[in-house]
Amino acid sequence: NAGVTQTPKFQVLKTGQSMTLQCAQDMNHNSMYWYRQDPGMGLRLIYYSASEGTTDKGEVPNGYNVSRLNKREFSLRLESAAPSQTSVYFCASSDAGQGWNEQFFGPGTRLTVL
């Protein structure tokens, strides 16, 4: 099992460029999440998908869009990148249902917007 995988690992963009961050999980989890980590801010939720076919905004959704392509894959798109989106992005998944279920995180994508 690879767990949660993310591509790319690193990316440098110029202001105004677009890109899509890819995430896939092989644990048959229902729920998937995108977080960003900034110094002194912890991890903040951008968007989440409670189940296949649904997506909802998290704490910091502005400037991002998501697609839950199927049960395995959840992508994050930056349509017009801004320097404020320089961050480390983490994808996570969980089998959210009855009771608490642990979230598993991918290794992250380090994005720099110049």
Next chain:
Amino acid sequence: DQQVKQNSPSLSVQEGRISILNCDYTNSMFDYFLWYKKYPAEGPTFLISISSIKDKNEDGRFTVFLNKSAKHLSLHIVPSQPGDSAVYFCAASKIQGAQKLVFGQGTRLTINP
């Protein structure tokens, strides 16, 4: 509005001693609390959790304490080992629904030999 706060950005502890990491929260609707550990260039990994119906949960060297009236939780690591050097994030969630996590800012723990 920071709903989960870790007020100590860093902590340095001698190997073999106890490490105590603290976390405060403001939202009384949270009913599940977790600690995640993060090494550089890796994603966070789940360490230990506690439900709001308990005040203590233990797993080997790791114990989490919850004081609901004070809206405070702490993670104790005994004895501390060099491999425990990492950033520790406190997180809170509601059990029902999508189980979104709200994270604290993190505390960098350094274990000195």
